[in-house]
Amino acid sequence: MPGKVRCCECGYLAIRNIETRQLSEVEYSIRATRKFPEVHTPGLNIPVYVVHPICFRMESQFLEDVKSCREDNATEFFRIIEDDRACSEFTEWKHGWTPREHYEMDVIATMKLEAATEKAAREAADLALKKELESNVDRRFRTQMLITGCVGIASVFATVVASVILNYPTWTARWEAIDQQKLDEIRIMREEIKAIQRTAPPDQPK
Numbered sequence: 499m500p501g502k503v504r505c506c507e508c509g510y511l512a513i514r515n516i517e518t519r520q521l522s523e524v525e526y527s528i529r530a531t532r533k534f535p536e537v538h539t540p541g542l543n544i545p546v547y548v549v550h551p552i553c554f555r556m557e558s559q560f561l562e563d564v565k566s567c568r569e570d571n572a573t574e575f576f577r578i579i580e581d582d583r584a585c586s587e588f589t590e591w592k593h594g595w596t597p598r599e600h601y602e603m604d605v606i607a608t609m610k611l612e613a614a615t616e617k618a619a620r621e622a623a624d625l626a627l628k629k630e631l632e633s634n635v636d637r638r639f640r641t642q643m644l645i646t647g648c649v650g651i652a653s654v655f656a657t658v659v660a661s662v663i664l665n666y667p668t669w670t671a672r673w674e675a676i677d678q679q680k681l682d683e684i685r686i687m688r689e690e691i692k693a694i695q696r697t698a699p700p701d702q703p704k
Contacts, residue, residue, distance in 0.1 A: 505579040509591040509600030510554040513547040521552060523596050524579075532576050545570075551579050554597035555587040 505511045506529050512521040513528075528534055537544040550569045553560040560583070567574040589600055 501584065502582040503585050503588040504582060505551065505553070505560065505585075506576075507591055508585075508587075509589045509595060510557075510587060510597050511579060511591070512552040512554050512597040513550070514552060516545060516548055521554060521597055522547065523594070524551075526593055532572070534572065549575055551575055553587070554601060557585055557587045559583060559585070 506524075511524045513524055514520070515522050525535075534549055535546045537546060548569060549572055550567065551560075551564055560578075563578050563581075567578055589604055592600065595603075
């Protein structure tokens with residue numbers, strides 16, 4: 499919203515054509531020379547416009563100001579349009595454009611801005627969603643790798659345990675055979691010791 503603006507620089511400033519009753523642009527010649535065009539006929543000059551300022555957007559403060567402006571009073575007309583005022587409806591005047599054309603272009607510009615804003619918001623949302631999906635995929639991949647690793651370790655452990663259980667009888671038999679062999683060796687050594695003792699001469703008396 500502009501700070502201080504003047505109606506004479508606004509594209510929504512309008513005057514009414516006396517013949518057609520249509521709202522018209524306040525022409526450059528009127529703004530620059532502060533004179534209104536007339537149709538000259540023999541013995542009569544007919545004004546083209548009603549000398550009364552009109553705001554195409556019906557700005558409230560402007561409407562209050564023109565209440566005291568009498569028609570055909572050029573001095574009041576230019577005083578009102580040249581006063582500094584705060585206005586939320588101001589749009590820069592483009593030479594040759596009617597107030598309606600200014601309005602239509604402003605509407606188009608607003609629609610384009612809204613469309614661009616919506617597009618930017620949609621692209622930002624799509625990008626955020628894409629990043630979230632990629633993050634979820636990466637998280638699922640890491641989880642799957644962890645599960646696969648745990649399953650692999652569990653499988654190896656289970657294989658080792660199963661091997662131990664399946665081979666336990668064989669290992670037990672081997673351990674028992676080893677133990678029996680040691681017992682037999684000990685028994686043989688004892689018998690040899692006893693045989694040696696039997697064959698040894700008796701000790702001589704001192």
